[in-house]
Amino acid sequence: MFNHILVATDGSLLSEAAVDKAVNFAREAGAKVTIVTATEPFHVLSTGSKQLANTKETYERHVKAEAARYLGDAERKCKAQGVQCNVVQVEHNHPYQAIIDTAKQLGCDVIAMASHGRRGVSALVLGSETLKVLTHSSIPVLVYR
Template sequence: MYSHLLVPIDGSALSRTAMLSAMEFARDASAKVTVLTVVEPFHIFTVSSEQLETTREGYRQHAKAETAAVLAVAESEAKHFGIPCDVVQIESDDPYREIIRTAAQRGCDLIAMASHGRRGVAALVLGSVTTKVLTHSKIPVLVFR
């Protein structure tokens, strides 16, 4: 039924659990996966402790290293499940838009993601990324809790 899943992750424990469930689903469906992580760009005015404590270049290096580690785990888990896996890292202020855009560009027929991640105060004020994906995506969305 589904042949290509987009699995957005953010490094949180819940997104890792959702990723593993999505990979199990993909294995059972003989589907491939694309694992996506969206990194928030550096902002001079921010409440993010990672950005308050560093320079723009320091933040980029830290984000790149953290993202590489998260995506390496995804690739390793995909190998364990025996499924084809691509990984993608994008920098954006609008993760939900990038999730939907990446799914469309890569020909994904299902987005499989956690019910919530680690977006902090912005998630409380603006709503979760998952809710926005559910609201705006024309591609079916499978939400793991």
């Protein structure tokens, strides 16, 4: 049914658990996996603490190092399970759109990702990349909680 699964990760514990589950699912389905992490570019005017605390160069170096760590961990999990894997780091002002665009460009059958499961006011205020992917994607989305 699924031949190519895009797995989105942000390095959080929930996201790491979703990677584990998605890799197991891919192994059982005989599917290949692409792991993606989407980062936001540096903005001079920002409310993001990582951007406020760093220069552009420091921020970019830090973000690339974090992304490489997340992707490397996920790639090792795939190899340990015998699952064919590619990793992609993309930069976009809207991470949810980067996830959807990557899935479309690579011809993925499904997008797998974690959800923090926020409800009520915190969900409205904080938003959710997962919710945005669910809302805007024409590709099926598998959400792990």
